[in-house]
Amino acid sequence: MNTINTDVIIIGAGPTGLSLACQLIRYGIDFVVIEKNATVTPYSKAIGVQARTLEIYDQIGLADPAIEKGTIASRVRLIEGGEVAGEMNLGNFGKDLSQYPYMLMFEQSKNEELLYGYVRAHGHDVSWNTELENFSQDETGVTAQVKLASGESQTIRGKFLAGCDGASSPVRHGLGLTFEGSTWERLFYVADARVDWDFPHDALHVCLAKEVFVAFFPMPGEDRYRVVGTFPESKNEEQGEVLYEEIEREIKEQVKLKLELSDVRWFSLYKVHSRRVNKFSEGRCFLCGDSAHIHSPAGAQGMNTGIQDAYNLAWKLALVIKGKAGLPLLDTYNEERLANAQRLLESTDRMFELAAGSHWLMSFIRTTIFPPVAGFVASLESVSKRMFPLISQIGINYRKFRLSEHTDNESDDVKAGDRLPYFIVDGQSIFDKLKEPKFHLLLFSNSDRGEACEEFRSEMVDCHVVPMTVRVKEIFEREDDFSVFLRPDNYIAFISSDITPSMVEEYLQSRVR
Secondary structure (H helix, E strand, C coil): CCCEEEEEEEECCCHHHHHHHHHHHHCCCCEEEECCCCCCCCCCCCCEECHHHHHHHHHCCCHHHHHHHCEECCEEEEEECCEEEEEEECCCCCCCCCCCCCCEECCHHHHHHHHHHHHHHCCCCEECCCEEEEEEECCCCEEEEEECCCCCEEEEEEEEEEECCCCCCHHHHHHCCCEEEEEEEEEEEEEEEEEECCCCCCCEEEEECCCCEEEEEECCCCCEEEEEEECCHHHCCCCCCCCHHHHHHHHHHHHCCCCEEEEEEEEEEEEEEEEEECCCEECCEEECHHHCEECCCCCCCHHHHHHHHHHHHHHHHHHHHCCCCCHHHHHHHHHHHHHHHHHHHHHHHHHHHHHHCCCHHHHHHHHHHHHHHHHHHHHCHHHHHHHHHHHHCCCCECCCCCCCCCCCCCCCCCCCCEECCCCEECCEEHHHHCCCCCEEEEEECCCCCHHHHHHHCCCCEEEEEECCCHHHHHHHCCCCCEEEEECCCCEEEEEECCCCHHHHHHHHHHHHC
16 A cells, blocks of 8 residues: 655544644645544533634634534523522623633534534545554654554655644654643543523533532533533542433532433543643654643633644644744744643642532632622623633743743733734724734834835735724833734734834744744
C-alpha cells in the first residue's frame, strides 16, 4: 500500500482534533485525521461552550449555527433544602466584554457534528475506524503506521503530528511524556434526561447540600437537562457497580424536590482527575486537549481549552509549513499552553473544592453563605469584569512569553499578550474585521490613514484604520493615534505610538521568522 504524504497528521477526531482540522483549512494546510471510533460521539459529554470558543467559531461561520441549536444559560438558580436560596442572572454576565456575554449549553456531540460538517464542506474527511499503531519522527517529519477498518496497515508521512487523542493518549505515551496530578476520590454521575418539576426550563439549577451537589443544565428539547452530581463519600463504589435507579434515588434524596426523571438517553459514572503533561511538544509532535490536560468539570473549561490549544497551534504550524516562519516559532506553543494548563488546573480545582469539597468549612460556605449573596455579588460590575474573563477564557494571556513585545505605551489593563478587547466599530464587533487568517495591524486614528495602511498590507499582514472612539480611548488609555499589531489568533503582539512599516517588519523578523 502506498505511503500517504501530508502536512499534518491529526490523531483523534473529537472537538480538539476537528477544531485543528477546521483551522488548518483556513490556512490552506493539508492534513489527515485518524479516528479509532466509527463516527462523532453520540454522547453529549462536555456541554458548556464559552465566549472565547464562540469567537473562534465566528471566524469560520459556526457561531450562529451553534447558538441556534444550543441554549443560552441566562441564569443560575441555587437550591438548598428544597428551596430557592439565591439566583444569579448570567444572560448578560460579560456585557461589553464579548459579543457572546454568556455560556452556551451545546453538548459535545453537537459541537463535533458542527465541526465535522465544516471539514466535509471543505473537501476533507476523517479516516474513521482507523487506529494509530505506532509512529516515529526524524528531522524532516513524522511517520505513522495506522490500522485501517479493513485490518490492513497504512503508512502516513507528515511534516508534523498532533495528538488530539484523549486522556489515555497513545501519542503522549509514545512520546514518553509524564501526566502527573491527582484523582478526586468522590464518585460522580452524569445523565442526559428529561426532568419534570415546577421550575421553568430557563436556568442552570444547582442544588447545594452538605455532602454533595447536583446540577441541572438546560439542554435543547422539552424539559431536557444534563444532570451532574456527586455521591456522598460513604458511597465511593467502583465505577460500573452503580445502577441508574440508584442515581435517580440519590438525586431525589439530595435535591429534596418533587421531580421525575424519564427518557434517560445516556448516563455514566466517573472519577475526576486533575493532570497535565510536563510539556506539550516533543520534536515535531504536539499534544492538544485531553491528551495534554484533564481537570474537574467546574467552570466548563475542558472542551473549550482543547479548542483553544488547536487554535494556538494551527497558525504557528501554518506559517512554518509555508516557509514564512522558522521552527523556533513552534516552541511558543508549549510555552503558552503549558502555562495556561497549569493555571487552569489550579483554578478548576479551587472551583471544584467549593462545589463538591467535603471539608466542613467548604460545606458551610456552600450551603449557608454562598447562596443568598451569590446573586448580589454576580450583579456587581466589578465582579463580573473579573469573573467573566476567567470563566469565558477571554482573559487568558501570554504576556510573559516571547511573542509579546512590551512597550512603555501600554495601559494598566491591556498589554501585549492579551486577547484584543472587544469593542464596537461602526455598529459591528471589531472581530468582524479580523476573520482573514493573517496578522492584523489596527491603526487607531480619526485622520485618513488609508494610505498608511496600504504600506503594511502583504501576504502575511492585513491592515485596518479604526476610529478613535470614546470606548477605544477608555480601553487603551490613549488620546493620540496609535497602532495595535495582532497575531493571527487575535492576541496582541505589541501596542505602539509608532506607525511605520519598519516596526511590523522588525517584529516579524525578530519574533516569528
